[in-house]
Structures are given as C-alpha cells and as structure tokens.
Amino acid sequence: xxxxxxxxxxxxxxYAQYYTVKKGDTLSKIAEEFYGDKMLYPQIFEAxxxxxxxxxxxxxxxxxxxx
Amino acid sequence: MRKTTHWIVTLAxxxxxxxxxxxxxxxxxxxxxxxxxxxEVRADAAQFxxxxxxxxxxTLAGLKDNLAKxxxxxxxxxxxxxxxxxxxxxxxxxxxxxxxEAAVAAASAEWSNMSGDLPKMVEAIGSRIxxxxxxxxxxxxxxxxxxxxxxxxxxxxQSTWSEATTAAASGNxxxxxxxxxMIKDKGAEVMQMLNMSAG
Numbered sequence: 001x002x003x004x005x006x007x008x009x010x011x012x013x014x015y016a017q018y019y020t021v022k023k024g025d026t027l028s029k030i031a032e033e034f035y036g037d038k039m040l041y042p043q044i045f046e047a048x049x050x051x052x053x054x055x056x057x058x059x060x061x062x063x064x065x066x067x
Numbered sequence: 068m069r070k071t072t073h074w075i076v077t078l079a080x081x082x083x084x085x086x087x088x089x090x091x092x093x094x095x096x097x098x099x100x101x102x103x104x105x106x107e108v109r110a111d112a113a114q115f116x117x118x119x120x121x122x123x124x125x126t127l128a129g130l131k132d133n134l135a136k137x138x139x140x141x142x143x144x145x146x147x148x149x150x151x152x153x154x155x156x157x158x159x160x161x162x163x164x165x166x167x168e169a170a171v172a173a174a175s176a177e178w179s180n181m182s183g184d185l186p187k188m189v190e191a192i193g194s195r196i197x198x199x200x201x202x203x204x205x206x207x208x209x210x211x212x213x214x215x216x217x218x219x220x221x222x223x224x225q226s227t228w229s230e231a232t233t234a235a236a237s238g239n240x241x242x243x244x245x246x247x248x249m250i251k252d253k254g255a256e257v258m259q260m261l262n263m264s265a266g
Contacts, residue, residue, distance in 0.1 A: 014184070015191035015254075017263050035198055036206035043198050067194045 018067040033049050034066050043067055090139035093127040097146040101127060101153060114250045115163025116156060124154045170172055174240045182235065188254045189228060192221055193200050208262045217260040224250050224257070 019030060027041035035043070045055040047067040055063065105123060112120040126149050133141040146198050196218055200206065205214055235243035258264075 011196045014188040015188045015189055015258070015263075017195075019190070027249060034205070036204045036209070037202035040198060042128055065200060 016034050019064050020063040021058050021060050021064060023060050025060075026056065027058060030064070030066070075149065079173070083087035090143060091137075092140035095148075098127075098131060099131075099144060101146060101149050104150070104153045104155075108122050108153065108160050110148050111160040112156050114160075115167060116159035119152075119156045119159050123149070123156050126152055152172055171240060174244045177234055178240050178247065179242065181251070182194055182232070185247055185250055185254070188251070188258075189221075189224055191263070192217075192224070192254060192257055192261065196221055196265055199261070209260070213260040215255045220253050220257040220260070227253075 017034075019034070021030075025046050028038035031041040031044055032038040041055060044064060044066060045052055047065045051062060052064075058064070105127065109120065114124075126145070130145050130149060133145070134138075160261050199209070199214060205211060227246050231243045231246035231250065234240075234246060
C-alpha cells in the first residue's frame with residue numbers, strides 16, 4: 001500500500017501520515033492496513049471529516065490523513 | 068688597611084640595602100596593579116579561559132612569593148610578563164564570552180524552531196500509538212516487539228520533552244536544544260518502528 005510521505009498543503013503537522021486512495025479501497029481496508037483492525041476505520045473518517053461526509057464514500061485520488 | 072676594607076664592605080652593603088629599599092615600593096605597586104587588573108577579568112576568565120587563568124594566577128603567586136621574600140628585583144623583572152599574561156587572558160576571556168554568546172543566540176533560534184516542531188511529532192506519534200493500542204491485532208508490518216519499543220521510546224520522548232522545556236524556561240537553552248535533538252532522533256526511530264512516514 002503506497003504512502004504519501006509529504007503532508008498535504010495547508011496541514012500544519014509535518015509528521016502527519018497521508019494515504020492516497022486507490023481503486024478498490026475502503027476505509028475499513030485502509031484501517032486494517034495501517035492499524036491491523038478494520039473496525040478502527042472511524043479514526044480515519046474523523047480525521048478527514050473536512051473532505052469525507054460518508055465513511056462509505058471515498059474517491060480514488062483522495063489524500064487521507066492517517067492519524 | 069683592614070679598617071678601610073671594612074668601611075668599603077659596609078658602604079657597599081648599605082648601598083645595596085638602599086637600592087633594594089628603593090625597589091620595594093615599585094615592586095609592591097606593580098603587584099597591586101596586576102592584582103587589580105586580574106580581579107577585573109577573573110570572573111569571565113574563570114568561565115571562558117580557565118586554563119589561561121590558572122597560568123596567570125600561578126605567575127602572580129610566584130611574584131608575590133618573591134615580594135614577600137624581599138626579592139624586589141625578581142618581582143620587577145617578572146611583572147612585565149605578568150601584565151602581558153593578564154592582557155592576553157582578558158582577550159581570551161572576551162573571545163570565549165563572545166563565542167558563547169553567539170552559541171547561545173544560535174541555540175535560541177534552534178530552540179525556537181524545535182519547540183514549535185517537536186510537539187507536532189509527539190502528537191503524531193502519540194495519536195498513532197493510541198490508535199494501535201485500541202487495535203485487536205497489530206498491522207502486519209509492525210510486530211509486538213517493535214510496538215513495545217515504540218511505546219517506551221515515546222515515553223522517553225515525553226519525559227525528555229518535559230526536561231527540555233524546563234531547561235529552556237530556566238534559561239539553559241543549550242541544554243534544551245541538546246534534549247530536543249535527542250527527542251527528534253528518538254522520534255524518527257519510533258516513527259520507523261511504527262511504519263509511519265516522516266514528512
């Protein structure tokens with residue numbers, strides 16, 4: 001799973017980790033990849049509320065912050 | 068003849084005594100002047116040029132010993148070197164003080180950057196450890212040993228950060244920066260253990 005090493009423009013924490021959504025990704029899948037537990041997807045959803053309205057709707061190319 | 072010789076010896080001795088007595092005052096004043104000059108630079112010299120200070124103190128002690136023994140000629144012969152030594156000591160202390168002030172200014176600027184940056188690193192790592200602690204199992208690229216090391220490393224970062232801010236608050240910026248560098252190094256290590264990419 002590819003990880004973006006540079007923070008998105010405007011983010012003030014240079015140590016934050018980001019992930020760019022690929023085809024077939026879900027928040028659960030991303031949570032399992034980064035946390036080992038797909039049930040922790042709300043952590044990612046909450047950290048990206050500025051761009052996500054629904055945890056089931058993510059778009060390819062979206063850059064998500066992984067808290 | 069014997070009487071004449073006796074008088075010559077007596078006169079010579081008197082002349083020597085008079086000469087010595089004539090040197091006592093300038094020798095004493097020279098030592099006092101040197102002591103006063105040294106007193107002016109002693110505090111800075113003790114901090115910034117301690118080895119040079121020890122050398123000058125030793126020379127002064129030797130000349131004072133000569134003064135006490137009445138060897139004014141030796142005092143007057145050596146006081147020039149002592150004066151030069153004090154002047155050089157003053158220059159060394161001033162150079163050391165100037166270098167220290169420059170280092171403190173650089174450290175202050177560095178601390179200013181680090182004190183803004185490191186809490187973000189601590190926050191990012193703390194957030195990830197908090198989330199991973201809630202996970203039923205660790206992700207496949209992090210084993211339990213790495214996670215445990217990361218947690219202890221994070222605790223070390225937090226305690227060292229507390230020490231660094233205390234040092235900075237008490238004016239010891241050099242120490243604060245040294246601790247901040249330790250935190251940054253440890254943070255990079257911990258981020259690697261947690262498979263977090265550094266920005």
